[in-house]
Amino acid sequence: MSAMSWWRRGPLMPWGAAVLMCAVLLSAALFIRRSALESSSLVKRGMANVLMLAGVEAFRDSTGVPSQEAIEAFLAAHKDGGLRYVAIIEDGKVLASAGEGSVGDLVLQQDGPQLRLDGSRAQLVHRLRRPRPPARAGEAPAVTPPPEPQDPRKMLRIAYEFEPLTAQELESRSQRLLIVAMVSCGGILALAFAFSRAQAQREALAEELERGRRLAALGTMSAVLAHELRNPLASLKGHAQLLAERVERDEALRPKVDRVVNEAVRLEQLLNDLLGFVRSGELRRVDVDPNDVLRAAVEATGEASVEARYLPAGTHWALDAGRLQQALENVLRNAVQASPAGQRVEVRVEQEGKSLVFTVKDHGPGIPAGEEERIFEPFVTGRLRGVGLGLSITRRIVELHGGTVSARSHANGGAEFRLTVPSRGS
Numbered sequence: 001m002s003a004m005s006w007w008r009r010g011p012l013m014p015w016g017a018a019v020l021m022c023a024v025l026l027s028a029a030l031f032i033r034r035s036a037l038e039s040s041s042l043v044k045r046g047m048a049n050v051l052m053l054a055g056v057e058a059f060r061d062s063t064g065v066p067s068q069e070a071i072e073a074f075l076a077a078h079k080d081g082g083l084r085y086v087a088i089i090e091d092g093k094v095l096a097s098a099g100e101g102s103v104g105d106l107v108l109q110q111d112g113p114q115l116r117l118d119g120s121r122a123q124l125v126h127r128l129r130r131p132r133p134p135a136r137a138g139e140a141p142a143v144t145p146p147p148e149p150q151d152p153r154k155m156l157r158i159a160y161e162f163e164p165l166t167a168q169e170l171e172s173r174s175q176r177l178l179i180v181a182m183v184s185c186g187g188i189l190a191l192a193f194a195f196s197r198a199q200a201q202r203e204a205l206a207e208e209l210e211r212g213r214r215l216a217a218l219g220t221m222s223a224v225l226a227h228e229l230r231n232p233l234a235s236l237k238g239h240a241q242l243l244a245e246r247v248e249r250d251e252a253l254r255p256k257v258d259r260v261v262n263e264a265v266r267l268e269q270l271l272n273d274l275l276g277f278v279r280s281g282e283l284r285r286v287d288v289d290p291n292d293v294l295r296a297a298v299e300a301t302g303e304a305s306v307e308a309r310y311l312p313a314g315t316h317w318a319l320d321a322g323r324l325q326q327a328l329e330n331v332l333r334n335a336v337q338a339s340p341a342g343q344r345v346e347v348r349v350e351q352e353g354k355s356l357v358f359t360v361k362d363h364g365p366g367i368p369a370g371e372e373e374r375i376f377e378p379f380v381t382g383r384l385r386g387v388g389l390g391l392s393i394t395r396r397i398v399e400l401h402g403g404t405v406s407a408r409s410h411a412n413g414g415a416e417f418r419l420t421v422p423s424r425g426s
Helices: 003-009 013-058 068-078 104-108 165-246 254-278 290-301 321-338 390-400
Strands: 083-090 093-099 114-116 122-127 156-162 286-288 306-309 317-319 345-352 355-361 404-409 415-422
Touching: 013 068, 013 122, 013 156, 013 165, 068 083, 068 093, 093 156, 165 254, 286 290, 290 306, 290 317, 290 321, 290 345, 290 355, 321 345, 321 355, 321 390, 321 415, 390 404, 390 415
Parallel strands: 306 345
Antiparallel strands: 083 093, 083 156, 114 122, 122 156, 286 317, 345 355, 355 415, 404 415
């Protein structure tokens, strides 16, 4: 079964449920991821505020540049929280530092705290300011004279580089949750695919079994009818032919008798088609030249109506020549009848890999869309004469050879039939 056929046959409900589940799952995961990123940013900023307050508190009693021991003690006290580097900076120059890291171009900023959250580490720079002493209860705050103006670049700054561990863990967990959701969606879609395909195959198998039952019943009925009708039809045909000889010179009776003979011959051909349809015995394969099989089918159809192209000489194939010739004749006759007067049917035989391919093209109206498979069913015909068994017999013969038959309308107008027969060992 082709991919498109099982897709058309497959139930839509599993796919609808799977898509809905995936949409809900991914939406929830993306919402959690977005919330986690927003929370992560808040956590990073909160950690920066904590470090800034801790730095001001730790070095508030320093009258100048904090000692190296004080800086290292501050780093050790906050290392578990993610602090990796701390430095005292004046005018863009590092006066003292502890740990490993840098603050990049943040030291060039002059006003207010500077925070950068890019990457796995965050950088923070702020002024190292001594807070004013709080006013006592009941007393007005002391009025201090404004400080002398000074160059902001000469003011001490404290710089940090820290890993926001809590924020990173939050981002990592949300990322893992999103990956799990995507993998789960893949699994859900795979299950829907498998279920849909299994259901389609089950329906196709049920249809094939039902088709087999119908064909078996039809074959039995056809065999009985053909057997019961053959003897009286042979007697009718024989007596009609004798009567035609007797009235050969009678201008009035001769056309009527000829009509009886022709109809008897047509009925005999229909009976032969019925018997050919129900016949399913084993093939008698021998090595033959495929050109000879095609040439015999073309001669039986009428060489004036068919243009044939053959394989190079010396090609041999294991075939039941008589039955394959019958299959080709059925297709060629249909093609000749479908083509307008003056248009020759094109047929060729070629080897494609390990398969032998017969292609028949006509210039008729083509095959209606959606009828490409139905035309091979028994008793399906678009002609006024005939019972529609020719293509069914053709398919059965080719399938007995292990091959396939397909039909389509080609680009130049008309129908194209491909009979593919694999080699015996493939």
